[in-house]
Amino acid sequence: MITAENLHKGFKTKSGTVKAVDGVDFTALDGQITGLLGPNGAGKTTTLRMLYTLMKPDAGAITVDGIDAAADPAAVRQVLGVLPDARGVYKRLTARENIAYFGQLHGLSAATIAERTRALSAALDMEEILDRQTDGFSQGQRTKTAIARALVHDPRNVILDEPTNGLDVMTTRAMRGFLRHLRDEGRCVIFSSHIMQEVAALCDRIVIIAKGKVVAAGSADELREQFHEANLEDAFVKAIGSEEGLHA
Numbered sequence: 285m286i287t288a289e290n291l292h293k294g295f296k297t298k299s300g301t302v303k304a305v306d307g308v309d310f311t312a313l314d315g316q317i318t319g320l321l322g323p324n325g326a327g328k329t330t331t332l333r334m335l336y337t338l339m340k341p342d343a344g345a346i347t348v349d350g351i352d353a354a355a356d357p358a359a360v361r362q363v364l365g366v367l368p369d370a371r372g373v374y375k376r377l378t379a380r381e382n383i384a385y386f387g388q389l390h391g392l393s394a395a396t397i398a399e400r401t402r403a404l405s406a407a408l409d410m411e412e413i414l415d416r417q418t419d420g421f422s423q424g425q426r427t428k429t430a431i432a433r434a435l436v437h438d439p440r441n442v443i444l445d446e447p448t449n450g451l452d453v454m455t456t457r458a459m460r461g462f463l464r465h466l467r468d469e470g471r472c473v474i475f476s477s478h479i480m481q482e483v484a485a486l487c488d489r490i491v492i493i494a495k496g497k498v499v500a501a502g503s504a505d506e507l508r509e510q511f512h513e514a515n516l517e518d519a520f521v522k523a524i525g526s527e528e529g530l531h532a
């Protein structure tokens with residue numbers, strides 16, 4: 285389970301401070317997919333970066349499985365699997381070596397790494413590319429490698445920044461199936477997207493972010509009810525005050 289409590293983050297720029305995250309609160313439960321939905325620049329990536337301890341919030345608190353991220357970031361990383369916005373796959377290594385490298389960083393045995401690699405490559409349908417050097421991989425192949433690498437230590441909590449970004453329809457469908465599978469195993473899954481249809485198709489709970497703030501949260505049904513709209517798209521437009529992010 286992941287909790288974010290009143291998170292704030294600003295960036296100093298030449299023209300002043302950009303308030304990227306301005307009081308974000310939410311809880312992501314185990315056995316659920318929680319989607320952070322918001323237009324470009326809403327603060328999703330910055331929120332996720334704080335959750336996975338890459339960045340310290342200016343104010344606010346984060347817990348992952350009850351561990352305070354400010355007090356013990358290393359312990360939080362042990363129970364988290366992360367697909368960052370920059371996938372950062374090592375080009376000179378094969379997909380298998382990329383996965384193994386992360387397994388070694390987590391202190392896993394060679395046998396455990398081999399078994400996890402087998403299970404993840406089957407689940408992500410990446411057996412054919414496993415022993416290819418990742419230089420030259422397509423975007424989908426790089427994303428799969430980065431996800432397998434992120435999950436090698438079998439984390440209870442999974443954070444993915446725009447996991448279907450740049451993927452074709454079939455790969456997107458397969459990715460959705462994979463995320464549901466993680467959810468059905470009882471994991472806490474959080475992902476971000478700026479595309480409403482993406483979030484509606486997958487999420488048990490939707491957290492709508494605009495201009496660094498949570499403007500609405502709930503299941504698709506709850507959001508429709510809250511904004512008195514029969515259609516989730518119309519509820520989303522009402523929540524963020526614009527039509528940005530409606531179309532892929």
Ligand SMILES: Nc1ncnc2c1ncn2[C@@H]1O[C@H](COP(=O)(O)OP(=O)(O)OP(=O)(O)O)[C@@H](O)[C@H]1O
Pocket residue numbers: 295296297302303304305322323324325326327328329330331477478
């Ligand atoms: N390192 C930084 N320095 C300055 N401004 C930043 C930095 N990182 C983010 N921002 C600004 O903070 C705001 C939120 O950015 P963020 O990347 O979190 O948005 P996002 O919701 O993930 O957007 P997208 O859907 O476009 O990826 C934007 O205005 C962005 O320009």
